[in-house]
Amino acid sequence: MKKNALNRNKYAALLLVLTSTLIFAGCGNHQATPVISQAKESPKAASKEITIGFVVKTMDNPYFQLMNKGAQKAADELGVKLVWKAGQNSTDVAAQLNIVQDLNQQHVSAIVIAPIGPEAIVPAIDKANANGIPVVIVDTRANGGKIVSFIGYENLSTAAEMGKFVVDALHGKGEVGILEGSRGQSTTEERLQGYHKALDKEPGIKVVASQTANYSQDQGFTVTQNMIQAHPDIDFIIGSNDEMALGAIRAIQNAGKSGKIRVVGFNATPLALQAVKKGEMLATISNHPDKEGYLSVKTALEALKGNVVEATQMVTTEIVTAKNVDEFLK
Known part of the structure; x- marks a missing residue:
């Protein structure tokens, strides 16, 4: 009888160990789920690539083509990815607004905008502000939103x-x-x-x-x-x-x-x-649109680094006539 009682005690102890092991294993799986979920919610954390969205009024205008050259030069020199976007024409406010909203949803690192509608673009700037995306305005001023810097000319x-x-x-x-x-x-x-x-x-x-x-x-x-x-x-x-x-x-x-x-x-x-x-x-x-483009990308990167940038940055302008045109045709 004592032997049977001893065996029953051994079986009970073994069962208790197995049960405890299963319970703790189950608790460990339950705690891991939020960690995996949180990593999926922050895909940017795993990537060090800096992407700057650059939105202009249209690419039909050679002025913005020159701005693009300057911006791309800065991107190449500074080692950032440039995403260049434009609507079909310089009056399509809705198209530009949609482009900026798409860049917001893509969580680009920073956005540069030459606004078509100074008022209409403000909600898109506000959205970027809420997402923690720095915004630089170039060429044409916006009438609201928090921006890092305005780059233009007088x-x-x-x-x-x-x-x-x-x-x-x-x-x-x-x-x-x-x-x-x-x-x-x-x-x-x-x-x-x-x-x-x-x-x-x-x-x-x-x-x-x-x-x-x-x-x-x-x-x-x-x-x-x-x-x-x-x-x-x-x-x-x-x-x-x-x-x-x-x-x-x-x-x-x-x-x-x-x-x-x-x-x-x-x-x-x-x-x-x-x-x-x-x-x-x-x-x-x-009015040197290539310089505006270059300075816009450089300023966006400086803001991402946490450096202080000037709120307004102006490029120089000059009248070109037959007397000095050869200097600009080089």
């Missing part, structure tokens, strides 16, 4: 300088037409203010027409045609960018008024520089 004073150039070219007397950019954008509004600052104080200068052509060469052509028909004595066309100015040149040539109506542009794109060289365009303005 549109108003530069346009005023061009307006004074036009006054001097006309010897203080003549009729002028202005091809406006997309209204509501800071670049457009500041350039208009700058032109008028110089033109309006001259009693002999009359702005006979001012109409948007949305930074488009085709629209610049059409609007200039209308201006020439409505104001046959017009002396000068100011294009708020080179694409519109190049469209104006075509319209002037078609009207048989080459040499009678002069044109200036803005941006110093390759075709505009050639037009200045050939005498088709009197002047343009170099």
Whole structure:
């Protein structure tokens, strides 16, 4: 009887050990689940690659093609991945907003934006802020959201300088037409203010027409045609960018008024520089979009490193004429 009781005690002890082992094994599996789940929620933690999304208004404009070259150069030199995005045209606010939202969902490291709609882009900037993604604004200001830095140039004073150039070219007397950019954008509004600052104080200068052509060469052509028909004595066309100015040149040539109506542009794109060289365009303005692109990528990277960057960074501008155009064609 004692032997049977001893055996029963051994079996009970063995059963207790096995049960305890199973219980603790089960508890260990239960505790591991949140750790695996948390790792899946943070895929960026396993990757050291820095990806910078760069969103511009359109790639149809050579200005942004030059900006792309500068941005890519910076990305190559600094060892970051550049994701370049643009909508179909410079007025498609909704398309640009969707692009930025997609970059937010992809959790890129930083985002650079040249906004089409200064107000419309704010929710996308706010979303990036909430995700901890630094935002750099280039070329055109946004009207809200927290940004690391704005990179651009002094549109108003530069346009005023061009307006004074036009006054001097006309010897203080003549009729002028202005091809406006997309209204509501800071670049457009500041350039208009700058032109008028110089033109309006001259009693002999009359702005006979001012109409948007949305930074488009085709629209610049059409609007200039209308201006020439409505104001046959017009002396000068100011294009708020080179694409519109190049469209104006075509319209002037078609009207048989080459040499009678002069044109200036803005941006110093390759075709505009050639037009200045050939005498088709009197002047343009170099605002170095390649430098803007380079500085934007560099600034985004500095922000990611936790370094302090300047809230506003301006590139230099200068008027390009036949006298100095060769310096820009190199």
